Structure formats: structure tokens, C-alpha cells
Amino acid sequence: MMGYGFGMGAGGWIAMAVFWIGVIGLVVWLVVHSFPGSRRDDGVGGAQPGVAQSETPEQLLDRRFAAGEVDVAAYDSMRATLRANRSGK
Numbered sequence: 001m002m003g004y005g006f007g008m009g010a011g012g013w014i015a016m017a018v019f020w021i022g023v024i025g026l027v028v029w030l031v032v033h034s035f036p037g038s039r040r041d042d043g044v045g046g047a048q049p050g051v052a053q054s055e056t057p058e059q060l061l062d063r064r065f066a067a068g069e070v071d072v073a074a075y076d077s078m079r080a081t082l083r084a085n086r087s088g089k
Contacts, residue, residue, distance in 0.1 A: 058079070058082055061078055061079060061082065
């Protein structure tokens with residue numbers, strides 16, 4: 001009896017294709033989830049893109065001041081407010 005090649009019938013070829021698609025998909029999934037920094041954060045769930053989730057309010061204020069988003073007077077005022085709120089807890 002002669003099959004489609006190597007003694008496998010149509011079902012064997014389909015099973016082999018499904019198996020290899022699954023293996024390749026698993027490898028791709030593992031590679032993508034092995035590098036958490038490579039995933040794009042769309043800001044859903046409260047996280048802002050490009051901002052570390054462990055960033056404290058003081059670090060955020062320092063980063064904004066360094067980027068020129070906040071002037072010296074506003075920086076000093078916000079920094080004093082943050083210190084007062086932290087010590088008041």
C-alpha cells in the first residue's frame with residue numbers, strides 16, 4: 001500500500017503540522033514573555049508608558065523637574081508638600 005510519503009497518511013501529515021505550529025507558537029510565546037521590558041505598555045490599568053511602576057512621587061517630581069516640565073518655585077512647593085504629607089502619616 002502506498003501513502004503520501006514516508007508511510008504517513010493524510011491524518012499523520014495534519015497531526016505533524018499542528019504539532020509543529022504548536023511548538024513554534026510556544027517558543028515565540030516564551031521568548032516574548034521572557035523579556036518584560038520588551039512588551040509595550042498601552043497605559044491601561046493606571047500605568048503610564050515609560051514610567052516605572054515602582055517610582056515614588058519624589059522620583060516622579062525629580063524626573064519632571066530634570067526634564068524642564070516644572071520650574072524651581074513649583075518644584076520647591078511640591079517637594080515641601082510631599083515631605084509634609086509623608087511625615088504627617
